[in-house]
Amino acid sequence: MSRPRVPVAATLALICCVLVPATLPAQTRPTKDSPGGRKSGTYLELGLAYWQGDIFSEGSLTRWSGDLFGADYALTSVSVEVDTYLPWGSFPISGFAIAYRKDAISSFEAGHMLSGTVFHDFDLKVLAIKVGGGAEWGIPSLNFDQTAIDVAADGTVRYRHTYPYRNSTVPVGSRPNGILYPFLALSLAQRPGPLLVEFGMRVNFIRFHFDDYEVRPGDQVMRAFDERQVRVPYLFANVGLRLF
Amino acid sequence: MIVGTLIACDQLGPPTSPSAPPTTQEVALSWSPYVGVHSDGRAIPAYQDALSALRRAGRLNGVRMELRRNELLDPVIKAVGSLGVEILGLVDNFYLFDPDIESAIDRIFAAYPEIRHFQIGNEVTTILPPSGPTMTIEQYAAVFQRVYAHVQAHHPGRAILLTQSALGSGLRGPTELETLTSLALSRMDPDKVIVAINSYDPANVSQFSGLLGGALRPFRVWVTESGRLNPDEQASFVRDEYPLLRRFLRAERVYWYVMWAGDQGPDTGFSLIKFPVSYPNYWKSPLFELLTEER
Numbered sequence: 001m002s003r004p005r006v007p008v009a010a011t012l013a014l015i016c017c018v019l020v021p022a023t024l025p026a027q028t029r030p031t032k033d034s035p036g037g038r039k040s041g042t043y044l045e046l047g048l049a050y051w052q053g054d055i056f057s058e059g060s061l062t063r064w065s066g067d068l069f070g071a072d073y074a075l076t077s078v079s080v081e082v083d084t085y086l087p088w089g090s091f092p093i094s095g096f097a098i099a100y101r102k103d104a105i106s107s108f109e110a111g112h113m114l115s116g117t118v119f120h121d122f123d124l125k126v127l128a129i130k131v132g133g134g135a136e137w138g139i140p141s142l143n144f145d146q147t148a149i150d151v152a153a154d155g156t157v158r159y160r161h162t163y164p165y166r167n168s169t170v171p172v173g174s175r176p177n178g179i180l181y182p183f184l185a186l187s188l189a190q191r192p193g194p195l196l197v198e199f200g201m202r203v204n205f206i207r208f209h210f211d212d213y214e215v216r217p218g219d220q221v222m223r224a225f226d227e228r229q230v231r232v233p234y235l236f237a238n239v240g241l242r243l244f
Numbered sequence: 245m246i247v248g249t250l251i252a253c254d255q256l257g258p259p260t261s262p263s264a265p266p267t268t269q270e271v272a273l274s275w276s277p278y279v280g281v282h283s284d285g286r287a288i289p290a291y292q293d294a295l296s297a298l299r300r301a302g303r304l305n306g307v308r309m310e311l312r313r314n315e316l317l318d319p320v321i322k323a324v325g326s327l328g329v330e331i332l333g334l335v336d337n338f339y340l341f342d343p344d345i346e347s348a349i350d351r352i353f354a355a356y357p358e359i360r361h362f363q364i365g366n367e368v369t370t371i372l373p374p375s376g377p378t379m380t381i382e383q384y385a386a387v388f389q390r391v392y393a394h395v396q397a398h399h400p401g402r403a404i405l406l407t408q409s410a411l412g413s414g415l416r417g418p419t420e421l422e423t424l425t426s427l428a429l430s431r432m433d434p435d436k437v438i439v440a441i442n443s444y445d446p447a448n449v450s451q452f453s454g455l456l457g458g459a460l461r462p463f464r465v466w467v468t469e470s471g472r473l474n475p476d477e478q479a480s481f482v483r484d485e486y487p488l489l490r491r492f493l494r495a496e497r498v499y500w501y502v503m504w505a506g507d508q509g510p511d512t513g514f515s516l517i518k519f520p521v522s523y524p525n526y527w528k529s530p531l532f533e534l535l536t537e538e539r
């Protein structure tokens with residue numbers, strides 16, 4: 001199967017559209033709300049995320065192979081998120097967020113994810129570095145499911161099915177149908193005036209199954225099952241408006 | 245435009261232009277060499293001709309045919325079987341109400357020694373007419389368990405059983421398969437049972453994923469019915485949707501529904517051939533033409 005075309009240019013253009021206007025007001029000193037000079041507040045954010053199996057291919061700076069049986073997945077997500085920056089900025093938690101993300105936009109059934117994040121933002125004056133982590137729960141997109149089938153001349157059928165292990169239940173439909181996993185996120189954020197702009201990367205730690213089947217003529221079946229945790233990254237860009 | 249772009253880059257399959265007609269190679273790459281065949285004596289010459297053409301082209305390994313309760317020895321099944329194709333015998337839903345289904349299975353096995361795979365019922369909770377006897381999935385689980393136990397005790401190694409076909413999209417099929425799993429399949433040998441699903445909408449099968457990766461992980465999966473009602477879209481369906489059935493359901497086989505669904509009626513658009521009584525001048529669908537094209 002050929003890999004879906006990657007709208008990298010479109011993604012970068014979108015990110016630029018989000019970040020460039022934000023740099024202008026960011027040149028001015030942001031308003032500080034708390035006595036310690038920290039700007040607190042709660043923001044409503046809209047976001048876009050882009051996932052691709054080979055964001056970090058072998059040989060990249062991270063040396064992480066995105067190979068997920070060919071790493072043949074790519075999808076775009078949209079999200080809505082509420083971020084709260086606490087008045088105090090003490091380590092390790094200076095804020096928290098809850099979010100809903102819709103993966104696989106064209107699918108009604110799958111790709112509904114809820115997450116909770118705690119983070120710490122390091123204020124570097126021009127922008128802030130946010131480091132966070134949390135857990136995500138929901139019905140995953142089918143974009144990560146893959147099957148490769150090979151039929152030999154003697155009729156033997158071999159196939160490998162790779163998919164995120166459903167380890168949780170969402171109370172709709174058959175069980176188990178949900179997934180729960182931890183994640184880490186790193187981003188750059190600016191909060192000029194009532195706005196918030198953010199660009200970063202998240203890495204989800206998802207347990208995948210790797211199931212091999214071999215069916216020989218006469219219905220002799222061999223199976224070999226494996227599972228391991230896979231780091232599944234995506235890039236995201238958010239824009240937000242301060243609610244209070 | 246942004247939404248359109250998002251959806252476009254979110255597609256589950258390889259990018260294809262909707263206007264691009266499928267090529268013979270594309271269809272051949274995605275095709276699964278299995279077809280459903282309705283038993284109708286009038287169609288035997290056309291069936292023999294069409295199935296032989298598919299077989300010569302390397303596009304046919306097996307067919308799915310119903311073993312009807314009112315006709316124990318079906319000459320159409322025998323005629324099709326003589327072509328050398330493997331037959332999946334679909335045990336008629338009405339057999340399921342037989343108080344002595346064990347004896348019925350004995351008779352079926354005796355009548356069709358050439359058949360190894362038997363599907364016990366099809367869409368049993370939805371297609372039985374409300375005017376007659378109907379069946380819940382719990383009742384079906386009890387019947388399937390009886391058949392399984394009888395076959396293992398009295399015909400060990402004789403047959404592989406397929407479950408009734410769960411509906412392939414929405415919540416009903418997956419929920420019923422979950423019930424069947426907890427009531428019966430979880431206590432059965434996965435080497436002796438295959439899970440069957442009918443799926444006409446491969447993009448909406450996410451509710452099966454947890455089951456197939458959980459309690460049903462060791463079981464094989466066959467899609468026993470799939471297809472597109474519009475003959476002009478059949479080939480595109482095979483090219484674009486068959487790969488999704490394999491990808492999401494790990495479907496080892498996909499049976500096209502159906503070789504001939506009558507010359508009129510609601511299902512006729514699924515047909516690969518029509519007007520079989522006009523043999524040798526019967527109608528062939530564009531998909532059939534692609535599948536039997538000289539390589």
